[in-house]
Structures are given as structure tokens and as C-alpha cells.
Amino acid sequence: xxxxxxxxxxxxxxxxxEEQAFLRDALVLTEIPGVERFERLKQVSxxxxxxxxxxxxxxxxxxxxxYNIHPKHVAFVSERWVPEVERFLExxxxxx
Amino acid sequence: xxxxxxxxxxxxxxxxxEEQAFLRDALVLTEIPGVERFERLKQVSxxxxxxxxxxxxxxxxxxxxxYNIHPKHVAFVSERWVPEVERFLExxxxxx
Numbered sequence: 128x129x130x131x132x133x134x135x136x137x138x139x140x141x142x143x144x145e146e147q148a149f150l151r152d153a154l155v156l157t158e159i160p161g162v163e164r165f166e167r168l169k170q171v172s173x174x175x176x177x178x179x180x181x182x183x184x185x186x187x188x189x190x191x192x193x194y195n196i197h198p199k200h201v202a203f204v205s206e207r208w209v210p211e212v213e214r215f216l217e218x219x220x221x222x223x
Numbered sequence: 224x225x226x227x228x229x230x231x232x233x234x235x236x237x238x239x240x241e242e243q244a245f246l247r248d249a250l251v252l253t254e255i256p257g258v259e260r261f262e263r264l265k266q267v268s269x270x271x272x273x274x275x276x277x278x279x280x281x282x283x284x285x286x287x288x289x290y291n292i293h294p295k296h297v298a299f300v301s302e303r304w305v306p307e308v309e310r311f312l313e314x315x316x317x318x319x
Contacts, residue, residue, distance in 0.1 A: 129267070134314050150319060171225070172315035180316050218230050218314075219268035220276050223246060 128222065129185045131194075134170055134177040135215035141178070149211050152203075153181065159197045161190035177216070224318065225281045227290075230266055230273040231311035237274070245307050248299075249277065255293045257286035273312070 139145040150167055157165045168180040185191040194200055235241040246263055253261045264276040281287040290296055 130264075167319040168226075168316035169319050170314060171317050172313050174313045177314070179319070180314070182316075216312075217268050217270045218266060218273070218276065220264035220278075221267050223263040223265050223275070
């Protein structure tokens, strides 16, 4: 299992319709084969400046690779992520 | 539910006995009341420079607060975390 996470902040104002639309439309990622345990999260620690997170799991690297090149992922990145996300950090985990 | 995560790198050499001891001894945190779903993780994304992660969940903020001041947590932070961790980032999540 590989857990893919990304913590991020949006360019949109907190509570704005644009923010809500981005978070809603990100659910398209759940339609991609291999995406398991998809979560949309609010980042609440005061020790960093990010506002949200996504987390998902893949059974193996092949499933993760297929996700990365899936047209729905590629489109989401180019049409929504790049223009609307201010800053982000990707963190991926496997069990120790 | 609050998911408390920390991604970090150690001062120890990769694969060293000191690294393994730190990761093993961190299991003391599981003895603290309120700590649920504790995970020791290997960070595998090439898009950041951290090596490991811990993840745990608390049922609510009161449980999280109790963990923070629990003597076993306080001792682990002062005796192991501060001297052995090179850099870290805390990220906490709640469901959106």
C-alpha cells in the first residue's frame, strides 16, 4: 500500500464559492481506477500554513503510476490544480 | 476525529542501529491513552526530503491535549525527539 497525500492552500478566499467548487470538483479523482480511501481534509495545525489536504491509497506502484497518467488526473492538474493552488507539498507513505 | 501526523528526518545514518532504535522506541507513544491508529511510516516521495512519518488519531481535541501533556510524550520529546530529529513538519487533519 502506498498512501499519497498532498497538503495545500488555495488562491481562493477562505469560505468562498470558488474554494468550495474546487474541493467539490476534486471528487473527480475518486473516479480514477485504483484510487482507494480518498479523503478531503482540513489542515488544522497552527504549526504550518496549509489549509487542506487530500489523501488516497494505492495497492501498489503500478496503480499509482496509472493514476498519475490517467486523463482525469492530468486534466484536473492542468485545469484546476495549477491555476487554483497557491502552494503544496506532496508526502507519500508506505508502512515501515 | 483529529489525525495528527509528523513527517521527519533523523540525524542518524539511514539503516543505522540508532535509526532503528528511535523508530522502535517511538512505540512508547502507543501506550498513551487516546492514541488510536498509530502508524510508523516510511516517506517515499522524491518531491520532499523527509524520510519517515508518524500518524495517529484522537477522538477529539481533549484527547489530543491529554496526549501532548502526558509524561510519556513529554519525555519522548525531550529525550529522543529533540536530540535525534533533524527536521520535521507537523500536519494535522480533520474531515472536511
